[in-house]
Amino acid sequence: MSLDTVAFALAAALMVGGALGVALTKDVMRLVVGLGAFLLGVAGMFLYYGHAFLATAQVFVYVGGVLVLMIFAIMVVHRANGRPVLEARHDIGAAAIGAGVSGMLFMTLRESVGGWLPQSGTPGGPIAVELLGRSIVVFELAGGLLLIALVAVLVIVGAGERR
Amino acid sequence: MSALVLCAAVFGLGLYVVLTRRELIAVLAGAELMLGAANVQLVSFASMSGVPGESAQALALMVLVVAAAEVGVGMAIIVTLSRRSARSRTDDLQEVNG
Known part of the structure; x- marks a missing residue:
């Protein structure tokens, strides 16, 4: 084996x-x-x-x-x-x-x-070249998605506290 | 082929967890099982079909990011629900407030 x-x-x-x-x-x-x-x-x-x-x-x-x-x-x-x-x-x-x-x-x-x-x-090794080259738009979109998720978490938890 | 068998089995287990568990945390864990299995299968297929490794990694990384965001929002919903009504079960969620 x-x-x-x-x-x-x-x-x-x-x-x-x-x-x-x-x-x-x-x-x-x-x-x-x-x-x-x-x-x-x-x-x-x-x-x-x-x-x-x-x-x-x-x-x-x-x-x-x-x-x-x-x-x-x-x-x-x-x-x-x-x-x-x-x-x-x-x-x-x-x-x-x-x-x-x-x-x-x-x-x-x-x-x-x-x-x-x-x-x-x-x-x-070449992942950085790929992410910051051909896939830069997708990479930035992923960052934007994480930011939106973070804001959504704050809004959801904040709304729960106000009630 | 072995990766396909493995990922199909784990995906089925995740689906079983989502269908049988009532607690939201366990349902979320089942969804994570399915996402993980799909991600491994994606990398496996990319490896077998000659797709460049960096492209497969970039795509799998996006799946990772989406799954992490999903867990964050899911946990926020669970904590908020438990604060409002001491409930965190799927059976108790029968209406949405738009």
Whole structure:
């Protein structure tokens, strides 16, 4: 078994394990830990494809930012409600829909891919040239979107406080 | 092919979470699962189809940014709802105030 296969298997195990944790747990903090494991697995998958910049951004933005934000929100909600945050309502119909969509995705896209293990990608060095060159408009639009989201958060929270 | 199987399975798990959970935070986590799976699939397809790595990274970065913005706004809505009515469940949200 080559090192590439091991790296892919590790990242895939993190992704699936984290996703299963999110789907099955009743404890809200375990849900966040499961989501963190999943996001680290996604970062590992980016590394596997040779996109180190993307993996770094994933860890900084998600594991360092979004998860902390979720924990703060859980602290506020849990304190306000004074009860466990999660309820389990597993449903065979929803499981069938989820499995059906997974199968549909696989059956639809399986002709588009080659072998079982993909080739490693290119190094992430030229990403700056791409972002500040050909993709500069999209890059600026993404910055604008983040600014709009920030203002929207302030407006939503401010409106909630005024009431 | 293995990446496709993995991402399809995780996407299905995310959809299952969105359909079965009642709490908004868990629903948001399910949406994050689906976004993450789609992003990995995007990078995987780009790698297999010969798209330049930097283009794939730029596109995946945009998805990351949109997902981060979505989480920020979602958390603001959850916190505001919990302050107003001590509720953060999807079943309790049956009307919108325009």
